[in-house]
Amino acid sequence: MPNDWSLDGDINLQGQAEWYKKMFEKTAKRDWAWKQYHIEDADKDSGYDLYGKPAEAVVKEYYRRKG
Structure with a gap:
């Protein structure tokens, strides 16, 4: 069963x-x-996506440290 x-x-x-x-x-x-927006348009995207946005770096750093 999915999920x-x-x-x-x-x-x-x-x-x-x-x-x-x-x-x-x-x-x-x-x-x-x-459809994924182009990274150059990340600052124009109003969705919850993290790609290309400052929050993406926060999540990456969290999981990098958590290791």
């Missing part, structure tokens, strides 16, 4: 990659599918 983090299972990196490949193939023609 049930209490379930244990084997790590399947290939299965994960295949899922994303299929998901992008199936949603590519839909106009509601998420």
